[in-house]
Amino acid sequence: MDAPHIGIENLTIAYGDREVLHKVSLAVPRNSIFGIIGPAGSAKTSLLTCINRTIEFSGEAKVGGRVTLDGEDVRTLDVSDLRRRVAMVLPLPVGLPMSVYENVAFAPRRVGIRRKADLDLIVERCLTQSAVWDEVKDRLDMLGTRLSGGQQQRLALARALSTDPEVLCLDEFSIAIDPVTTMRIEAVLTELKAQMTIVMVTNLLQQARRIADVTAFMLNGELVEVARTTDLFIFAKDRRTNEYLTGRFG
Amino acid sequence: MEFVIEGLIRLSGVSAIVFILAIFGFIGKEGIVFLFTHIVEMLTSTDWSPTADTPVYGIVALIVGTVWCVGLSLLVSVPLGIAAAVYLSEFSGERTREWLKVIVELLAAIPSVVWGFIGVMIINPLLQAGGAQVGLNGINGALVLGLMTLPLLVSLGEDALRAVPESYRQAALAMGATRWEMVRLVLLPAASRGLLVAVLLGVGRCVGETMAVLMVTGHAVRIPNELFSPVRTLTATIAAELGEAVRGGEHYQALFALGVMLFALTFVVNLIADRTIRGRAESVG
Numbered sequence: 001m002d003a004p005h006i007g008i009e010n011l012t013i014a015y016g017d018r019e020v021l022h023k024v025s026l027a028v029p030r031n032s033i034f035g036i037i038g039p040a041g042s043a044k045t046s047l048l049t050c051i052n053r054t055i056e057f058s059g060e061a062k063v064g065g066r067v068t069l070d071g072e073d074v075r076t077l078d079v080s081d082l083r084r085r086v087a088m089v090l091p092l093p094v095g096l097p098m099s100v101y102e103n104v105a106f107a108p109r110r111v112g113i114r115r116k117a118d119l120d121l122i123v124e125r126c127l128t129q130s131a132v133w134d135e136v137k138d139r140l141d142m143l144g145t146r147l148s149g150g151q152q153q154r155l156a157l158a159r160a161l162s163t164d165p166e167v168l169c170l171d172e173f174s175i176a177i178d179p180v181t182t183m184r185i186e187a188v189l190t191e192l193k194a195q196m197t198i199v200m201v202t203n204l205l206q207q208a209r210r211i212a213d214v215t216a217f218m219l220n221g222e223l224v225e226v227a228r229t230t231d232l233f234i235f236a237k238d239r240r241t242n243e244y245l246t247g248r249f250g
Numbered sequence: 251m252e253f254v255i256e257g258l259i260r261l262s263g264v265s266a267i268v269f270i271l272a273i274f275g276f277i278g279k280e281g282i283v284f285l286f287t288h289i290v291e292m293l294t295s296t297d298w299s300p301t302a303d304t305p306v307y308g309i310v311a312l313i314v315g316t317v318w319c320v321g322l323s324l325l326v327s328v329p330l331g332i333a334a335a336v337y338l339s340e341f342s343g344e345r346t347r348e349w350l351k352v353i354v355e356l357l358a359a360i361p362s363v364v365w366g367f368i369g370v371m372i373i374n375p376l377l378q379a380g381g382a383q384v385g386l387n388g389i390n391g392a393l394v395l396g397l398m399t400l401p402l403l404v405s406l407g408e409d410a411l412r413a414v415p416e417s418y419r420q421a422a423l424a425m426g427a428t429r430w431e432m433v434r435l436v437l438l439p440a441a442s443r444g445l446l447v448a449v450l451l452g453v454g455r456c457v458g459e460t461m462a463v464l465m466v467t468g469h470a471v472r473i474p475n476e477l478f479s480p481v482r483t484l485t486a487t488i489a490a491e492l493g494e495a496v497r498g499g500e501h502y503q504a505l506f507a508l509g510v511m512l513f514a515l516t517f518v519v520n521l522i523a524d525r526t527i528r529g530r531a532e533s534v535g
Contacts, residue, residue, distance in 0.1 A: 080428055094421040177482065
């Protein structure tokens, strides 16, 4: 087996004195969709934000252990560079206070892409991939924050794709999106994994089941079980995983 | 009981409007007749000689003097004020911010006459050393006004910046923007309305400021023809001359007419501000 794309080694996260993630180790294979499931409070999001260091937005978070990208500790990488390589979509849609077009062109412009034609291409590609192009193509000049919640969510996804990231972290990306659109995006994600590794935190068990290659089950800040998705959903080894998957709690 | 309290609250609410109308009525009563009979002279002549044998009441130079001082003061207060606000809200640590804010508020509490002293005793010789023939001039006034409005701009500017949702900052940073790119491309545009309001309140304050400009501008009625020209403002003219004008006389009325003009000027500034903000809101917000 290849070296993992993302390595999580003995990762511990504490907010103040409260430790929320306890010594979790995971290896995320390249070009796969890696699902993370578990009830609220399992520190799934905290774990995810360690990968591109957006956890540092919370001043009081203390991180122990390490996260590696291609074998390199993410803390040794330039943070702006890291975040272009590891894109993140957050659960609550955040349109930046600029036009739809500029929302998507924002990150490419930062790396020096200036030609209108190049930017046009990127904007169209990303908005198409995030299944929102048809809805916004006639109003690219409109303020991104005026889109509906679901559209802003997809705009955030388009923005995440705009840097051609090698890792895409999705935190409950479909929370504000209708089921039909969710299915369209899931289809796109399945195609995208040829180009990138996708880490997807989701509360929708069926979503993990549909598209994740590998799924990890977390509970109360611990990793209970990680396995190929088909195996996990059919023969979970741990009793707690089984109970969660069959809806006995969570 | 409830009824009484409700009545009192309503009364205090209405009283603000009553006071405004009363002030306007008072100034208008004394000045309006003069304004109507002399309006052409006022707005065309650059000569203000109310005590000459044939008095001339041109206020063009006074308006230009006010605009000159206020406009130049913005060159000082806006960049410094917004930079300081950005530093306080984005870059300083919690502790630093706390004590810097205390100092900024202290700055706001300095009486305007003390600023006049600073202008006369410190800025005056500095400007002379810098090549000005007279240190008491429009630039001195602009510097003093700029420093005076700085605390206002910093406080209001910081409020405007902190009102920008944290999620905008995080979204920009999460995409690999540096902190400076985040400030320049996301934060400042998002806060632009609030910052504009801060600047306009500063302008309002500057237009109405009297004592400090009276002390430091040189008080010469003339349209500035060079950087270090002394100037005179509308407010300073009223303050300096009202005491010696014969009550009810033409000069007295002329000063009240100046008051009306001052009122009109601030009204126009506010109106423009209102329009700009609304225009922005429609195209962007």
